[in-house]
Amino acid sequence: MDLISDSDDGDGFQWESDEDDGDAIPPSNPPLPPDSAAGTSGKVSEASSSRSELVSHFMAMGFSEDMVVKAIEENGEGNSEAILETLLTHAAIEKSPVKREQSPIDCTFSSDEDVLGDDISDVSNFEYSSEDEDYTEGTSDKDRKLSVLVEMGFPADEAFSAINRCGPSASVLEIADSIHAAQLAADSAPTEDDLFPNWSENKAASSYACGSSVKNKRKLYEMKKMKQRGSFLDRKKPCFGQGNLDEGFRSGLTIPKPMIGFSLPNQKMKPANRILPEAAIGPPYFYYENVALAPKGVWETISRFLYDIEPEFVDSKFFCAANRKRGYIHNLPIQNRFPLQPLSSRTVQEALPMTKKWWPSWDPRTQLNCLQTCIASAKLTERIRTALANSDDPPPERVQRFVMNECKKWNLVWVGLHKVAPLEPDEMEMLLGFPRDHTRGGGISRTERYRSLGNSFQVDTVAYHLSVLKDMFPNGINLLSLFSGIGGAEVALHRLGIHLRNVVSVELSEINRNILRGWWEQTNQTGTLIDIADVQQLNGDRLEQMINMFGGFDLVIGGSPCNNLAGSNRYSRDGLEGKESALFYDYFRILDLVKNIMGKSF
DNA sequence: GTTATAATGACTCTACCG
DNA sequence: CGGTAGAGTCATTATAAC
Incomplete structure (x- = not known):
């Protein structure tokens, strides 16, 4: 198929085109760091049979052989998860928006569907802290009622609905009764969890409570949670008897890996239409x-x-x-x-071309870590410089580890021989899209x-x-x-x-x-x-x-x-x-x- | 008074191993 | 299944310098 012209400027983009015309990711990969698999302590083992199987496995998903081989070399054969992530990353890196490659999302999306009818909403432990007194100042009567109800331990969303349900003249107690009634009604209605087929439960979370070496702060935190847990009303009946004992510690949702959300650009698969809960539907649209x-x-x-x-x-x-x-x-x-x-650009070397020249082969980073609010000290970059200046060209393992640790921790980039530096503000602006x-x-x-x-x-x-x-x-x-x-x-x-x-x-x-x-x-x-x-x-x-x-x-x-x-x-x-x-x-x-x-x- | 600098761990999640 | 090690994170505070 032919190319969508660049002048199209956003309007006409459609990622769901029908044919997989060109699978192919052009061999022109973005400039990888001069790392080259051979250099690094030969991690590539040769079990060529399993390897070729792995290659064809990923090729079947629509990645080019070239890419797959590279990804395997980067991550080792054992780690297929990491390989997939690398492939996805590089696929996303692919510059030209007109060359869609198909991506293997099917296999990462709907992997776990193990949602029993279990309750995922443990979270009614909501209390305003004591210094939030002024929260109610300058707010309406409605807001004040909400605040009171919330302090009584009711979930704010339910309190809101109840306030509207009961009308402006209702007292707090009447509203509280109404919430309670609604909760009882909800208890007898078995469905509601069905809306979230993707949520899964972290079973290991219960071990959280019995950790042996808890520090003071941690204990306080847990006790606080315990206390709160005692104060809120359960929204729904626990499904399994007394199983809600560790409700306050359970984490009900897992973060998907790779962290790609519902969809990425350049991705062939259309995201499934999700069903939003009734109360969530706009207007207005919202985004948090x-x-x-x-x-x-x-x-x-x-x-x-x-x-x-x-x-x-x-x-x-x-x-x-x-x-x-x-x-x-x-x-x-x-x-x-x-x-x-x-x-x-999706690589540092591409986004900051000046760094490419100085990027040593033993620094395998192609992307930076999270941009934060503080930068590294000058003393640290100087320590790194002297450490490298006093070492051989490929520095010894120990020095490399030190430098890499600090570079990752502080998001340092290479700006000269043995010289690393934190990002400049304008570089951060650019990376963040401003x-x-x-x-x-x-x-x-x-x-x-x-x-x-x-x-x-x-x-x-x-x-x-x-x-x-x-x-x-x-x-x-x-x-x-x-x-x-x-x-x-x-x-x-x-x-x-x-x-x-x-x-x-x-x-x-x-x-x-x-x-x-x-x-x-x-x-x-x-x-x-x-x-x-x-x-x-x-x-x-x-x-x-x-x-x-x-x-x-x-x-x-x-x-x-x-x-x-x-x-x-x-x-x-x-x-x-x-x-x-x-x-x-x-x-x-x-x-x-x-x-x-x-x-x-x- | 304002700005720059440098030092300050813990909490999670994950992979791995026995 | 439990233990361990590794890695990553929209930061706060005290102090020096301006």
Whole structure:
């Protein structure tokens, strides 16, 4: 088949074309590091029979022999999972969007279907921490009732429904009764789990409680959970007698490997049509983001609040040259997605061509790890330089291990002989999909740039998910953007060619608000941008006013603070109840308000 | 007062092995 | 099945420098 012309610019992309014209991935692979399998301590064993079997196995999935051989050499024969991941990565790297190769997704998707009728929703252990008193300030009567009910131990989503059900004059006690009744009714209805065929249960989780060497902090954490567990009402009957004893420790969902979400660009297979729970269906559409590797139970809670939608876990390494493992919960359609153009480079050597010259053969990295908010110290890069300068050309094993460890930990790249360095802010902008100098100038310090960038969306990834909106809203959208940061959502939509009619952006940091405002003016937006500093100020009245003014929001998007969830946090990784990360509940609060207001008058 | 610098582990998940 | 080792992570804090 022939090529889709480049001028097509997004509109006409269709990945579901019928024929597998050219399987073939052109042999011109992206420039791999000069690593070359021969160099590294001959891991390639020769059991050629099993090997050729492996090769044909993957070729049957549609990968070229060339690629398969390379992938096997990289990972060793034993590790077929890793081989597959490498193949997927390289397939995604393939530049030209017109040369679709078919990908083997069938085998990675529906592998586990072992969902018994078991309860996956353990998560009603929700309490506002004591310092959240001011949560109720400036909010409506409805909000106050919700807050009280939640403190009583009711799941907020159920409390919300009950408040609406009972009407404005109902007392808290009446509402509580109503919730209870609804729970009893739900208990007798056996279905509901059937909606999530992909969720599986982590059976090993029960061993979590009996770990022998628990540190103090850990104990506290567990005791806290225990305490909370005692206080909430079970939403449904446990399926197996007293089996809910470890309910609070169970993690109900697993993160798929490879972390490709519901679909990737350049992938032949169409994602199956998912069935969303009734309460999840818009308007408005919504899109929520946070770190994938959060403490246990966090995503269960988030999902539970966001209408029981299954999270889509995606690693941005399939969209750019750096890892970024994130979970997304949204109610968008997932068919007919298309990627942002031009496609971003998916190897460091390609994205940062200057580094290629200095990249030593014993550094096998082709992609960076997650871009974070801090960079390596100059002392460290100097230690590395002297260590290498005092070694032979291929440095001894010990030195290599030291250097590789630090390079991975701090995302260092090669910028000279024996010289490694952290990324520059503009390089981070590029890797994350922002225009050059997006965060530069306007009185923003370098440190602040790193911080803001480290907290941002990866634009290509998000844009791929949002691309389905383009055909649905040819006249543009009204956007409610919470925790906007440096405007990843806005940039993604703009780059998709989706007109931004009215944007209400909520962002605490003045620096970030300035960045977004600067971008807005610089890109000659014709819509209106309203920025608000504090989510707490966004109450029902204000939302109702804006909704009436704009005719409703088409999309509510936001990634709530991750700092109490992120693994790098050594001081306050307190989970969803942490000081900042608890703002997730404001995302839910506002989203649900918008849904209710729009549900009434539209 | 603001900005840059450097030092500061733990929690998960996974692969592997016996 | 349990133990172990390895790897990766949208960060916070104290201090120096400006």
